[in-house]
Amino acid sequence: MATTQPAHPVEPALPGGLPAQPGPVGTIRYWAAAKAGAGTPEEPYAAGTLAEALDAARRRHAERPEFARVLLRCSFLVDGAPVGTRDHSTVQLAEGGTVEVLPPFAGG
Template sequence: MAAGTIRYWAAAKAAAGTAEEPYAAATLKEALDGVRERHPGELTRVLRRCSFLIDGDPVGTRDHETVRLAEGGTVEVLPPFAGG
């Protein structure tokens, strides 16, 4: 199990009520399961529309169960937004 930081942006940040929080998980799926437990409600709905970066690399369509997290890593939670 790795420990790191989850950073929320835009609507995800508003729904979480915080800009970032720690994770303790081996995979992205485990980290997001923990987020859903800590923040039931609006953030859970927002996560369905989000894309994710792991240490700067896009997750894309990979199964979250296969995305390993590194010790000291960062998960960026990016909801869709308008503009460029």
């Protein structure tokens, strides 16, 4: 018995209906102004690098221009390790990993 394939294959999706992208799946956690800018405390990523994850987040929140501005001032931790001044395209993400998005905090 022959089966038929849909004319347009269904793209796998992440929780929240986000289309899956190549790369590991993990969680981005937003703090303070980043959380306010994103309108959510956390969301999934599906990306191989920090740059890819942040680009996808910017696209998801394109209707919130403050979010992109806040990201420019943030520091990042990937699985607990500070990213510092490393190029975000060189920071590899892991399956089940966590990216912490930390805006500057008053007093420190």
